Amino acid sequence: MNNHHGQSQQSSESKHDDDAALTDFLASLMEYTPTVPDELVEHYLGKSGFQCPDVRLTRLVAVATQKFVADIASDALQHCKARQASVVKDKRDKQQKDKRLILTMDDLSKALREYGVNVKHQEYFADSPSAGLDTASRDE
Amino acid sequence: MSDGGRENRREHEKSSGHRKSGVDNFARAIAKIAVAQVCETEGFQAFQQSALETFSDVAVRYIRDVGKTALLYTNLAGRTEVNVFDVIQGLEDLSMGLGFVGASDIDHCLVQSGVVRELLQYVGDSEELPFAYALPQLPIFRDRKQTPSFLQAGVEPPHEHIPSWLPPFPDIQDHVQLPMQENGAKDPQLVEVEHAKDDIKPEQQSSLSVQPLHSAGGLAGPPLVAERNAANLKEAAVTNPYLAAPLYFGEKEVSPAVLPTKLSSEAAVGDHVGQKQVMDGKISALEAFVPGIESIKSGLNDSDEGQMKVFPSQRPPVQFKIRIGKRSFNANPNSSFEHEDFVRLLLVVPFLCYSDTNVHEEFDDALGLLITSNVMLLGWIG
Structure with missing residues (x-):
């Protein structure tokens, strides 16, 4: 067996394969429509000085952004589920109506910390004008 | 109770009406929708407003950072146009914190980057969910309604030397009412200054009195252009001290410097x-x-x-x-x-x-x- 020769051939072949895989991937991006719209990505890339007429690159950035967001969202979802599971069982019955999975700042900041983004949750930040009021006063 | 002055901010945005900030608001709203869509795919059912805003901000920042890093590598290579390897390098840089397959190998080829492989996997796994709305190309320019030219309006130009492709002149009414509006919108301080000038220089009273006459004439009918120009010049001379005619010696009365009585008597x-x-x-x-x-x-x-x-x-x-x-x-x-x-x-x-x-x-x-x-x-x- 000519091991050395085989290895180099294999590596060159794999390089060719990777090359082809990258080209295929970029080409497949033309058919794939990411959730993050091209126009948004183009707008912000243009703001940072990035100029390229190739749509595939914009799509690549869009897909990367979508993956980034999706990863953080799934992490935050795990945090959210873990938080809800940790509530004591008798209390859980009371909070049955709040069982919905809500993206909160707590979970988000925990998830973002792993990605190198430090988000400090504002303790008394009211999300909406009616956030601080209970249902009785809201009805008035 | 208000939520940290958000209502005030909205009012401020409305009043300022800056086009550029409007574009950015629009882009941010789109980013919010996109992020919310991705979160929904992941399994979230609801969100806090602040969390979504933070998250969309982070996503926008990610896009900009990718662009910046890619551009850095582009410029490092002496190019101005970004290619795929710059983008991959930028993505690798940004995912250094988490790590990826093959990150430890500093000489690895960008073609077989772990980041790209992860992306490939993600694209294969996740279902395709297009953005909820159809979007126009950013930044959006509203098509302004242009004034039709003489030709389009079907009106003959008033003079021979005016080509027909030019837009027609504004209405004479606009010309006429312009100076009066300027008078009305004048800064109250300026008016005060003028009053002060009245007190100091009574000889300028005559030129000041041109203004009300002129505006009254504007109401009655269109004054001659030359007349109006002269009136404008005079008005400018009154309001602008640099345009005013120079004063000659003795024209302006200046009170002589008087020594205090004590000093003067002792000087004597x-x-x-x-x-x-x-x-x-x-x-x-x-x-x-x-x-x-x-x-x-x-x-x-x-x-x-x-x-x-x-x-x-x-x-x-x-x-x-x-x-x-x-x-x-x-x-x-x-x-x-x-x-x-x-x-x-x-x-x-x-x-x-x-x-x-x-x-x-x-x-x-x-x-x-x-x-x-x-x-x-x-x-x-x-």
Whole structure:
């Protein structure tokens, strides 16, 4: 067996394969429509000085952004589920109506910390004008 | 209760109406929708508003950072147009914090980057979910309604030299009402300034009175262009001090500078020492010497007396004379030197020197020197 020769051939072949895989991937991006719209990505890339007429690159950035967001969202979802599971069982019955999975700042900041983004949750930040009021006063 | 002044902010945005910020608001809203869609795919059912805003901000920042890093590598390679390897390099840089397959190999080829492989996997796994709305290309320019040209409006140009592809002139009404609106919208401060000018310069009243006349004429009918220009110029001259006609000598009345009564009366007397005493409280030490000095001078009959009568225009000299004099020469009780027996210090200071503060300070210094030299002399003699 000519091991050395085989290895180099294999590596060159794999390089060719990777090359082809990258080209295929970029080409497949033309058919794939990411959730993050091209126009948004183009707008912000243009703001940072990035100029390229190739749509595939914009799509690549869009897909990367979508993956980034999706990863953080799934992490935050795990945090959210873990938080809800940790509530004591008798209390859980009371909070049955709040069982919905809500993206909160707590979970988000925990998830973002792993990605190198430090988000400090504002303790008394009211999300909406009616956030601080209970249902009785809201009805008035 | 309000949520941290958000309502105020909205009002402010409305009032400012800046187009650029409007574009960014639009882009941010789109980013929020996109992020919310991705979160929904992941399994979230609801969101806090603040969390979604933060998250969309982070996503936007990610896009911009990818762009910036890719551009950095592009410029590093001496190019201006970004290619795929710059983007991959940028993505690798940004995912360094988490790590990816093959990140430890610094010489790895970008074609087989772990980041790209992860992306490939993600694209394969996740279902395709297009953005909820159809979007126009950013930034959005609203198509402005252009004024139709003479040709499009089907109107003949008023003069031969005006080509028909030009837009028609605005209505004459607009011209006419413009100066009046300017008058109305004038800054109240400016108006105040004008009133102040009225008080100062009554001779300009006539040019000011042109304004109401002119606006009244504008209401009645279109004045001639030349007339209006002249009126505008005059108005500009009134409001703008740099455009106003120069004043000649005697045209503007300036109140003559009047000295305070005390000063003037003393100037008439010519008592400079007294003047200085009034003007400066510091002189009180000097005050004590004056009679002594005078007595000394009268007693000695020096040539300095003649010099004293000459009022030097420049800073007067300060002269000291140290001499050993007679014992019972000085009968002045005010003099601080009267108890010194051996040394008689003759101090001859032209009176004018008191009128200068600098000299006065010098005099103070000299006084200190005088006393020290006095002591030295005492030691030398004794």
